[in-house]
Amino acid sequence: MSNEHTFDSYARYYDLLYRDKDYKAEADYIAALIRRYRPDAHTILDLGSGSGLHAILLSQKGFKVQGVERSEEMMRLAEKKLKKQPNSKTSDLVFTQGDIRTIRLGKTFDAVIALFHVISYQTTNEDVIAAFQTAREHLNPGGLFIFDVWYGPAVLTQRPEVRIKRMADEKIEVTRLAEPMLHPNENLVDVNYHVFVRDRATGAVKELKETHVMRYFFRPEIEIIASQSGFSVLHNEEWLTGAPSGQNTWGVCFILKVS
Numbered sequence: 001m002s003n004e005h006t007f008d009s010y011a012r013y014y015d016l017l018y019r020d021k022d023y024k025a026e027a028d029y030i031a032a033l034i035r036r037y038r039p040d041a042h043t044i045l046d047l048g049s050g051s052g053l054h055a056i057l058l059s060q061k062g063f064k065v066q067g068v069e070r071s072e073e074m075m076r077l078a079e080k081k082l083k084k085q086p087n088s089k090t091s092d093l094v095f096t097q098g099d100i101r102t103i104r105l106g107k108t109f110d111a112v113i114a115l116f117h118v119i120s121y122q123t124t125n126e127d128v129i130a131a132f133q134t135a136r137e138h139l140n141p142g143g144l145f146i147f148d149v150w151y152g153p154a155v156l157t158q159r160p161e162v163r164i165k166r167m168a169d170e171k172i173e174v175t176r177l178a179e180p181m182l183h184p185n186e187n188l189v190d191v192n193y194h195v196f197v198r199d200r201a202t203g204a205v206k207e208l209k210e211t212h213v214m215r216y217f218f219r220p221e222i223e224i225i226a227s228q229s230g231f232s233v234l235h236n237e238e239w240l241t242g243a244p245s246g247q248n249t250w251g252v253c254f255i256l257k258v259s
Contacts, residue, residue, distance in 0.1 A: 012073065013172075013174050013195065013197060014050070014051060014074070014077070015051055015077065016167050016168075016169055016172070016174055017165065017167055017174055017176060019167060019169075020167070023053040023054060023057060024057060025240065026054065026115065026240065027053075027054055027057035027058050027061065029239075029240050030054070030058065030113060030115070030146060031058060031061050031063070033144075033146055033253070033255060034063075034110075034111050034144060034146070037144055037234060037235075037255055037257070038110055038111060038142065038143070038144050040110070041063070041110035041111050041143075041144070042062075042063060042064055042110055043063065043064045043065075043066075043109040043110045043111070044058055044063045044064070044065045044066070044109055044110070044111045044112070044113060045065075045066050045068065045105075045109040045111070045112045045113070045135075045138050046058070046065055046066065046067040046068065046112075046113050046114075046115070047068050047100040047112060047113065047114040047118060047131070047134065047135065048068070048069060048070075048100055048114050048115070048116075048118030048121070049067025049068060049069045049074075049078060049095060050069060050071075050074050050077075050078070050116065051074055051077040051078050051081065052067060052069075052074075052077065052078030052079075052081050052082065052095060053081065054113070054115050054116075055067040055078070055093060055095070056081060056082065056085060056093065059092050059093040064092045064093075065092070065093050065094075066093075066094045066095075066096060066105070066109070067093075067094070067095045067096065068095075068096050068097075068098045068100055068103055068105075069095065069096075069097060069098075070097065070098065070099050070100070072097065075095060075097050078095045079095060082095065100114070100118070100131050100134055101122070101127055101130035101131055101134060102130065102134070103134060104134075104137060104138075105138060107138070108138055108139055108140045108143070109138055109139060109140065109143065110139075110140055110143055110144070111139075111143060111144040111145075111146060112135040112138055112139055112143065112144070112145045112146070113145075113146045113147065114131070114135070114145075114146075114147040114148075115147065115148060116148070117148060117149060117150060117214065117251075118131075118147065119131060119147045119148075119149050119215075119217075120149045120150045120214045120215050120216065120217070121212070121213075121214065121215075122215065123186075123188055123213050123214075123215045125225075128215070128225055129225060129228065129229065132145070132225055132226065132228075132229035132231070133229055135229075135231075135256075136229050136230045136231065136258065139258050140258075141258060142257065142258055143257070143258045144234075144255060144256065144257055144258075145231060145255075145256040145257075145258075146253065146254070146255050146256070147253070147254055148239045148251050148252065148253045148254070149215075149216065149217045149222075149251075149252060149254065150189070150214055150215070150216035150217065150250060150251065151216060151217065151218075151245060151249055151250060151251065151252035152187065152216045152217055152218040153218070153245075153246060153247045153249075154246070154247055154248060154249050154250040154252075155182075155189065155216040155250065156184070156216075157247040157248070158247075158248070158250065159182065160180030160182060160189050160191070161180065162177070162178065162179050162180070163177075163178045164176070164177055164178075165178070168200070170200070171199070171200060171201070172197055172198060172199060172200060173197070173198045173200060174195065174196070174197050174198075175195070175196045175198075176193055176194070176195045176196075177193070177194040177195075178191055178192070178193055179191075179192045179194070180192070186215075187215055187216055187217070188213055188214065188215055188216075189213075189214045189215075189216065190211050190212075190213055190214075191211065191212045191213075191214055192209070192210075192211050193209065193210045193211070193212065194207070194209050195207065195208045195209070195210070219233070219236060219245070222236075222254055226256050227259075230258060230259055231256040231257060231258060231259055232256065232257055232259040233254060233255075233256055234255045234256065234257050235254075235255045236252055236253065236254045236255070237249075237252065237253055238251065238252060238253070239251035239252060239253045240253075
């Protein structure tokens with residue numbers, strides 16, 4: 001399965017599978033980066049906003065946030081979360097369906113973010129450049145573009161490996177087997193997911209298979225694409241920890257600024 005529809009059948013189980021993901025810590029981290037590099041920032045465009053948790057948490061920190069997400073199922077999850085928020089003001093938090101490579105909203109923001117490897121899902125040079133151009137088109141002068149990617153030095157040093165993850169709630173138990181295949185000449189990893197969903201009441205098991213194609217990046221290529229897209233690279237570091245990027249930092253955050 002291509003990345004075009006990767007998350008549609010996956011979306012129902014997405015929040016359960018990532019229930020252990022610390023979205024609050026990640027929102028705190030992103031907010032701190034924005035305040036460090038653009039202290040006067042008030043507005044954020046979240047490209048690939050998924051099920052909406054990062055956007056909701058950032059809006060609770062006082063930012064005005066607009067999320068863009070391609071998957072209809074993910075959009076439904078985000079809208080459902082939004083309705084549950086106390087005192088939520090739709091003017092301060094909006095979700096829009098669209099493709100991050102082509103969408104043009106006709107307005108600009110102080111910061112654009114693309115989190116949880118959204119840029120690594122852009123697997124061709126054309127797709128990466130298009131996503132960077134979308135970010136650039138929606139930024140105010142001096143605006144920030146912040147994103148995290150799989151980092152090439154760590155991917156090639158540590159190598160992707162088979163992983164099994166199990167999560168459960170009161171209704172279902174989800175087991176996910178992830179089998180990666182590395183394509184070193186293309187800077188890509190096929191992550192082949194085999195997901196088993198067991199109904200805890202009936203014992204019935206449903207299976208689904210999906211392939212997520214992920215691109216890993218090196219700083220020099222990010223610098224080239226950034227320069228061609230009207231950005232300069234301010235900094236890169238390990239995602240969440242702030243440690244220097246290197247052979248042990250699989251997830252790396254880049255902070256770009258409109259040049």
